[in-house]
Amino acid sequence: MSNLLTLLEIGGPTLAVGGGAAYLKARHPSAYWCTVGLTSTTARLLGSYGAVMDACGLTVAPSRLRALAVRATTRREVRPVPPRRGVLRPTLTGLRLRLRLAPGQEPADVAASAERLRHAWGVHAVYVSEVKPGVVDLRLVGFDVLRRVRMPRKVAEGFLxxxxxxxxxxxxxxxxxxxxxxxxxxxxxxxxxxxxxxxxxxxxxxxxxxxxxxxxxxxxxxxxxxxxxxxxxxxxxxxxxxxxxxxxxxxxxxxxxxxxxxxxxxxxxxxxxxxxxxxxxxxxxxxxxxxxxxxxxxxxxxxxxxxxxxxxxxxxxxxxxxxxxxxxxxxxxxxxxxxxxxxxxxxxxxxxxxxxxxxxxxxxxxxxxxxxxxxxxxxxxxxxxxxxxxxxxxxxxxxxxxxxxxxxxxxxxxxxxxxxxxxxxxxxxxxxxxxxxxxxxxxxxxxxxx
CATH class of the missing domain: 3.40.50.300 (P-loop containing nucleotide triphosphate hydrolases)
Structure with a gap:
């Protein structure tokens, strides 16, 4: 009897939370993203950023000075360097991330890997846009925003x-x-x-x-x-x-x-x-x-x-x-x-x-x-x-x-x-x-x- 009560005490809330999350994801994807999706995607991105970039071929060999510094201070193997990551900026529909490309890379390299990044980080879509030479903007969309359209609050309106x-x-x-x-x-x-x-x-x-x-x-x-x-x-x-x-x-x-x-x-x-x-x-x-x-x-x-x-x-x-x-x-x-x-x-x-x-x-x-x-x-x-x-x-x-x-x-x-x-x-x-x-x-x- 005590085991059954323990199971109900632990499994009941877990089942309720899981069911609520599934309902939000199916019926109210924007609410699911703000409560669950944003946190899980951020953790997945931060934890796998280097490995994902390496698997997508978006890393380059480190500079000679950096390689010497790593060997002298840590004595560990020198790994390829991914693009420098900026601050994550959450939005109501996804995440925005700015990358500074390494020498020899171009925005087309990141755009070609957008589908791989989407699967690796578990989001609905990844879009790449160039900000300036050597800097690209990644826009991660957490769910299908075209299923239930909600216009952004801030839109660049003007004459004509x-x-x-x-x-x-x-x-x-x-x-x-x-x-x-x-x-x-x-x-x-x-x-x-x-x-x-x-x-x-x-x-x-x-x-x-x-x-x-x-x-x-x-x-x-x-x-x-x-x-x-x-x-x-x-x-x-x-x-x-x-x-x-x-x-x-x-x-x-x-x-x-x-x-x-x-x-x-x-x-x-x-x-x-x-x-x-x-x-x-x-x-x-x-x-x-x-x-x-x-x-x-x-x-x-x-x-x-x-x-x-x-x-x-x-x-x-x-x-x-x-x-x-x-x-x-x-x-x-x-x-x-x-x-x-x-x-x-x-x-x-x-x-x-x-x-x-x-x-x-x-x-x-x-x-x-x-x-x-x-x-x-x-x-x-x-x-x-x-x-x-x-x-x-x-x-x-x-x-x-x-x-x-x-x-x-x-x-x-x-x-x-x-x-x-x-x-x-x-x-x-x-x-x-x-x-x-x-x-x-x-x-x-x-x-x-x-």
Whole structure:
């Protein structure tokens, strides 16, 4: 009887702790990491750092001076030297560790061993980034942060910067229009593409920009944001009238820049500019973000007359993509399908869209159209997105870098309320007045910020 009581006294709490830890790991991985995972991973890393680096081939022979000092003071065997380890910095999702590489090593050596380091230290993923020559940053992620998305508390926000998703390394993916002016976003039905666009609109609504929409699905995606839109076209006929107006605005802005470039002798050097951002603030026109939903509808034609209209619209889109950045006009082109078979101009338009976001698509050709010129691995990653994970996407740019992201949930009611609350920020642009959608003065019932 006494043995049974002893077993219950010892085994009961142990079983409860083990069961609680297993439950946290399965249901609340962030809580598990903060209570159990962080401590165990830190102990494992500190205890095996030298051996793991040696097994991964990340050690070098010690200097001759160090070898002589070790032999003279300890008389033990001289071991290879791993990269110098910095201070461990715990985060809510993992650990950060800075390494100073030994002479002869490069960041690619550490990046090639990231998978080995992940298994050795028992974490979900290891990401390597270069800080400066000879110094790399290891970001250890303790669990799958894309399973239940929580955006970081501190995000580098700013003008024309919108945090829209979470990267797989637990950092925020920020859509920066000044750095990447134009972007192509693809995704099948229920893939999360509309949620991505919703975050963009809600993030841009409080900023002093003009939002222009082309939604050829009769406006079902962009019409709810009408209080904040400067213009909206809901079918190809309206788009065919709106695009020439935007081209005229772009040309007038180029005339304004050229007037500033008529460099008189009394103009300071810092006021000489080649884009709108170099103009004085009181003369600078308002930036325009053009949101195109279901771009394939602009390419599809049934008659000869529609074909001529299509060619004209595509030409104008390509002109905006080629010349719009300097005039402060940015494109966000979205669609379910995008390929060369859409017709003349599709490939040329894609070439001007630097940023690429590919959600789950129904065919490999669309993934290749979005990411094929970035990385073959990115195409495979996009094709492997499961339908059970809406919002998951592969993001990249034409520099070759790519990563997985996932957009958090944002209700349509909250996004609409944000647009309605910032309707006073719609800029005065007379050329777009005839395209501005009509909205009620009051916020529709059910659309609250709660």
């Amino acid at each position: 910067k919108v945090p829209v998703a979470l990267r797989e390394d637990a950092t925020a993916f920020v859509r920066d229009y000044r750095a990447i002016p134009h972007q192509l976003t693809l995704g099948a039905t229920l893939s999360g593409k509309s949620m991505f666009l919703r975050h963009l609109v809600a993030g841009l609504a409080p900023q002093p920009v003009a939002l222009v929409g082309i939604d050829c699905k009769r406006g079902v995606e962009l019409a709810p944001f009408a209080p904040r839109l400067s213009a909206l076209a809901t079918d190809p006929e309206q788009a065919a009238e709106l695009l020439p107006t935007l081209v005229e605005l772009m040309e007038s802005r180029y005339d304004q820049i050229r007037a500033r470039q008529g460099i008189a002798s009394d103009v300071p050097d810092e006021e000489i500019t080649s884009d709108v951002w170099g103009l004085p603030e009181d003369e600078r026109p308002v930036p325009i973000v053009l949101l195109v939903d279901e771009v394939a509808e602009l390419f599809l034609v049934a008659t000869r007359k529609e074909e001529d209209r299509r060619d004209e619209m595509v030409t104008q889109l390509i002109r905006l993509a080629q010349l719009g950045r300097a005039a402060g006009i940015y494109l966000e082109v979205c669609g379910q399908r995008f390929g060369a078979e859409l017709g003349k101009g599709a490939t040329m338009l894609r070439a001007q869209l630097t940023g690429r976001v590919c959600h789950r698509v129904n065919d490999e050709a669309s993934a290749k159209m979005a990411l094929g010129d970035i990385s073959p691995e990115a195409v495979l990653a996009a094709c492997a997105i499961a339908p059970e994970r809406p919002g998951l996407a592969v993001v990249g740019d034409t520099s070759g870098g790519w990563s997985r992201i996932r957009t958090p949930y944002l209700s349509l009611a909250r996004a609409c309320a944000t647009c309605a609350a910032n309707s006073h920020l719609v800029p005065d642009m007379p050329k777009l007045d005839r395209f501005r959608p009509r909205v009620a003065d009051a916020v529709p019932a059910g659309l609250s910020t709660a």
